[in-house]
Amino acid sequence: MKRLISSLRSPWTWLSLAVLAVLAVFLVWPVLNILSASVLARNEDGHSGWRLLLSDPRYLRAIGNTLMLGAGVTVLAAGIGVPLAYLTARHRYPGKVLVSILPLITLVIPEVIGAQTWLMILGNNGVLTRALRDGLGLDIPSFYGWPGLLIVMTFTYYAYIYIGTLAAIRGFDSQLEEAAQSLGTSPSVSRLKVMAPVVMPAILASALLVFTMVVGNFATSMILGHEVELLSVLTYQASVSETGSDPVMQSTLATTSISLVMLALFLQRWIVSRGRYEITQGRGAPATPLRGPRALAMAGAALGVMALSMLPLGTLAAGAFTRANGPVMRWGEWTAAHLERVLISAPAPVLNSIVYAGVATLIAIAFSTLASYLIVKKRNLLTPWLDYLSSIPLALSGTVIGIGLLMTFGHGAFDLSGTAALIVLAYIVRRLPFGVRNASSTLFNLPDSIEEASVSLGVPPLASFLKVVLPLMAPAIAAAAVLTWTTTVSELSASVIVYSPGHETLPIQIFRLIDSGLMAQASAYGLVLITVILAPVLLATRIFKLRLFA
Amino acid sequence: MDIRIENLCISYHQQRVIDGLNLDIAPGSFFTLLGPSGCGKTTLLRTLAGFIPVESGRLLFGGKDVTRLPAHQRNIGMVFQDYALFPNRSVFDNAAYGLRARKIAPALIKQKVAAALERVGLAEYGKRLPAELSGGQRQRVALARALVIQPQVLLMDEPLSNLDAKLRIQVRQTIADLQREAGITTVFVTHDQEEALALSDQIAVMQKGRVAQLGTPRDVYGHPASGYVADFIGAANLLPVQCVAAASGTVRLDLDGYAIAAHAPAPLNGTAVLVARPEDIRLSASPGPGVPARILAEQYLGIKMNYRVQLPGGRLMNVDVHGGQASPLSRGMTVSLAFDPSKTLVLAS
Numbered sequence: 001m002k003r004l005i006s007s008l009r010s011p012w013t014w015l016s017l018a019v020l021a022v023l024a025v026f027l028v029w030p031v032l033n034i035l036s037a038s039v040l041a042r043n044e045d046g047h048s049g050w051r052l053l054l055s056d057p058r059y060l061r062a063i064g065n066t067l068m069l070g071a072g073v074t075v076l077a078a079g080i081g082v083p084l085a086y087l088t089a090r091h092r093y094p095g096k097v098l099v100s101i102l103p104l105i106t107l108v109i110p111e112v113i114g115a116q117t118w119l120m121i122l123g124n125n126g127v128l129t130r131a132l133r134d135g136l137g138l139d140i141p142s143f144y145g146w147p148g149l150l151i152v153m154t155f156t157y158y159a160y161i162y163i164g165t166l167a168a169i170r171g172f173d174s175q176l177e178e179a180a181q182s183l184g185t186s187p188s189v190s191r192l193k194v195m196a197p198v199v200m201p202a203i204l205a206s207a208l209l210v211f212t213m214v215v216g217n218f219a220t221s222m223i224l225g226h227e228v229e230l231l232s233v234l235t236y237q238a239s240v241s242e243t244g245s246d247p248v249m250q251s252t253l254a255t256t257s258i259s260l261v262m263l264a265l266f267l268q269r270w271i272v273s274r275g276r277y278e279i280t281q282g283r284g285a286p287a288t289p290l291r292g293p294r295a296l297a298m299a300g301a302a303l304g305v306m307a308l309s310m311l312p313l314g315t316l317a318a319g320a321f322t323r324a325n326g327p328v329m330r331w332g333e334w335t336a337a338h339l340e341r342v343l344i345s346a347p348a349p350v351l352n353s354i355v356y357a358g359v360a361t362l363i364a365i366a367f368s369t370l371a372s373y374l375i376v377k378k379r380n381l382l383t384p385w386l387d388y389l390s391s392i393p394l395a396l397s398g399t400v401i402g403i404g405l406l407m408t409f410g411h412g413a414f415d416l417s418g419t420a421a422l423i424v425l426a427y428i429v430r431r432l433p434f435g436v437r438n439a440s441s442t443l444f445n446l447p448d449s450i451e452e453a454s455v456s457l458g459v460p461p462l463a464s465f466l467k468v469v470l471p472l473m474a475p476a477i478a479a480a481a482v483l484t485w486t487t488t489v490s491e492l493s494a495s496v497i498v499y500s501p502g503h504e505t506l507p508i509q510i511f512r513l514i515d516s517g518l519m520a521q522a523s524a525y526g527l528v529l530i531t532v533i534l535a536p537v538l539l540a541t542r543i544f545k546l547r548l549f550a
Numbered sequence: 551m552d553i554r555i556e557n558l559c560i561s562y563h564q565q566r567v568i569d570g571l572n573l574d575i576a577p578g579s580f581f582t583l584l585g586p587s588g589c590g591k592t593t594l595l596r597t598l599a600g601f602i603p604v605e606s607g608r609l610l611f612g613g614k615d616v617t618r619l620p621a622h623q624r625n626i627g628m629v630f631q632d633y634a635l636f637p638n639r640s641v642f643d644n645a646a647y648g649l650r651a652r653k654i655a656p657a658l659i660k661q662k663v664a665a666a667l668e669r670v671g672l673a674e675y676g677k678r679l680p681a682e683l684s685g686g687q688r689q690r691v692a693l694a695r696a697l698v699i700q701p702q703v704l705l706m707d708e709p710l711s712n713l714d715a716k717l718r719i720q721v722r723q724t725i726a727d728l729q730r731e732a733g734i735t736t737v738f739v740t741h742d743q744e745e746a747l748a749l750s751d752q753i754a755v756m757q758k759g760r761v762a763q764l765g766t767p768r769d770v771y772g773h774p775a776s777g778y779v780a781d782f783i784g785a786a787n788l789l790p791v792q793c794v795a796a797a798s799g800t801v802r803l804d805l806d807g808y809a810i811a812a813h814a815p816a817p818l819n820g821t822a823v824l825v826a827r828p829e830d831i832r833l834s835a836s837p838g839p840g841v842p843a844r845i846l847a848e849q850y851l852g853i854k855m856n857y858r859v860q861l862p863g864g865r866l867m868n869v870d871v872h873g874g875q876a877s878p879l880s881r882g883m884t885v886s887l888a889f890d891p892s893k894t895l896v897l898a899s
Contacts, residue, residue: 449634455621456628457648471638
């Protein structure tokens with residue numbers, strides 16, 4: 001009781017309560033709406049969503065397809081990401097500089113553009129498809145469906161496994177391998193027996209992350225899925241079908257998606273916690289040069305992966321300046337008309353994107369800095385809950401977040417429908433876990449004693465935070481802001497559900513143009529989108545010397 | 551400024567860390583809290599600073615109750631184990647931080663900071679950033695920063711433990727000089743007995759949130775109140791023995807069948823512990839009237855030799871022989887141990 005009273009005197013308790021309240025309204029409430037509607041809502045025949053889900057084979061097929069796609073993409077992405085990471089961590093070879101930078105860039109390319117550009121090459125009207133058909137009379141199988149889904153998603157997601165594995169191999173103390181060799185095992189056996197078990201949790205964790213992203217994937221599934229029924233596509237269609245939304249199925253499918261992702265995340269946590277040996281952060285092994293034909297083959301394969309990763313950018317740049325008759329690209333005939341349209345006659349999506357993403361980034365960063373400060377430095381009875389709640393969006397795909405916000409703020413007392421606020425809200429909610437995790441890790445590395453030193457010298461706690469802690473966090477906050485910006489500007493799956501006419505953002509506009517087959521115009525918007533994404537990154541790394549990918 | 555601690559209780563993570571502590575610290579004295587990790591010494595220091603709330607009891611600085619006063623209003627100087635310098639501020643700005651918070655005129659700040667940096671031997675380093683200094687220099691800056699505000703109390707939380715052996719002794723000297731000069735009441739936390747002995751006017755040896763013994767360095771080293779204190783300050787040999795004594799004074803007792811004399815500071819009634827420091831036991835090669843023992847191992851330590859010997863009953867003891875020059879004693883030899891009755895203690899266990 002005494003503790004409770006004394007904690008009520010502290011301003012931090014009240015701040016924690018306020019942050020908790022905001023999370024409850026904008027995050028917990030929408031999720032609860034989805035969960036409760038999935039159980040309680042009935043369609044006109046009085047059936048519940050779960051009954052419909054189990055009785056209609058379409059839905060069960062969609063769940064099966066989604067799981068299969070998730071597994072397939074995860075295996076393929078690991079097949080590329082793990083060897084590439086090992087090669088980069090342990091060896092020197094021609095072209096290595098490119099290989100070590102490019103996966104990071106693929107993370108920045110919006111997913112919708114990846115799907116679009118692969119279509120421009122291998123789709124029914126694709127440049128390669130047509131060249132093979134007209135030149136050699138070869139009919140390659142349709143890119144739509146499984147081939148397209150697997151290829152595009154693999155190249156979208158392998159970078160996550162590459163980065164996770166690379167960090168683990170670099171952090172692995174090579175003395176352990178030396179110890180194994182000194183005890184009489186050969187170098188390759190030592191790697192297998194000593195390094196593999198230590199690195200494996202990191203690989204599995206990043207693989208499961210990829211799996212959750214495939215389950216939640218919207219843009220590629222929607223653009224390339226066609227006859228392959230997928231959970232995210234059906235969920236989206238239930239929410240925004242032309243014949244009016246299906247409130248029963250949307251919440252049931254959204255709940256199914258949440259459950260699948262949660263399952264994968266719990267599995268991931270279990271693996272990570274099981275793999276927590278005490279690893280002394282040692283020196284990684286020095287990179288050795290690869291020589292001979294084997295080296296050439298490996299370097300060739302690595303550079304091939306890089307070339308395929310960069311394909312979207314090249315295609316996009318060419319497509320943006322290529323004349324088009326409706327959906328037919330006239331390759332080789334150049335024009336600046338598309339770009340002129342995007343920048344001069346119809347710039348609304350560009351401006352919308354910049355404003356919404358800008359506002360969302362500012363709010364998200366400020367909020368997550370405050371929340372992390374409370375979580376890490378001002379622990380009280382409430383702060384663990386801040387930590388749990390702010391990681392909820394990890395289990396929510398963009399589609400689910402969109403549906404939840406629309407169900408909660410699309411009508412009723414807090415009606416935000418028809419405003420851009422819903423889009424900004426969707427952006428903030430999606431990026432919250434990243435922001436909090438990022439700020440928390442910065443704060444963890446900042447010893448408490450610095451703040452206490454300031455207080456002991458006579459500066460009150462709040463002023464100490466502003467004068468001492470905040471300036472030290474500034475570089476990390478700026479880096480987080482830039483990364484939040486890059487992912488927010490390219491956000492599609494949540495905003496496409498909550499947007500209203502007049503509030504189209506660049507990804508939404510691109511998505512609609514792809515749907516209409518207008519690839520040249522989509523490319524022009526895409527080029528602008530990439531510029532908008534990369535400009536702050538270049539500014540931050542070149543001029544302000546921020547280390548974004550530390 | 552004297553410090554008075556009355557019936558202090560502190561809990562940390564729902565655990566009683568300090569339980570009903572009473573202490574008086576004389577004005578201008580150098581007071582050390584000594585103990586192993588987890589004994590509550592740092593908690594007590596941080597409570598004095600105002601970073602940990604008091605559960606019950608009172609804290610008085612110079613007669614004024616500061617129990618509920620927030621840390622930034624207590625006018626303390628604090629020195630941390632990890633220096634806690636502001637990494638983005640220069641040495642000068644670090645030292646000026648507290649004065650600026652007190653809204654002192656810039657000209658005066660410049661003068662005071664320059665004098666403080668001069669005093670710790672860092673007059674030339676004002677423009678440097680903390681990252682450009684060595685560990686010893688950083689802790690000197692932290693010391694200047696804490697002292698320049700002329701605090702009523704100086705609190706130091708293991709300020710030397712991040713420094714290597716040589717620097718530790720240098721900075722220790724600086725701390726001793728500055729404290730004596732400024733005459734500020736100082737509370738110093740350490741787990742290093744040598745530091746405590748070298749610096750303190752008073753030492754409180756702490757054990758599980760209580761003071762096991764309070765006294766001058768000579769008191770706690772020469773007259774340990776318990777086996778715990780004797781073992782913690784200087785590596786004493788502790789041997790359980792049987793001994794009865796009606797009053798304090800010299801007693802005779804039986805050590806593995808051999809009679810020896812020791813000093814009992816308090817009456818004893820049976821189970822007791824014999825406390826003998828390695829350097830207080832005399833070891834001779836010729837068989838004499840002492841307790842026979844066999845040398846199991848020897849270590850050459852420069853200024854002394856350390857022998858590990860086995861008593862007739864099988865128990866082990868450490869014995870130091872100063873000088874360390876070529877000695878006729880070696881492993882396997884049987885020697886005899888003589889105990890000085892004035893320096894060998896028997897304490898109730």
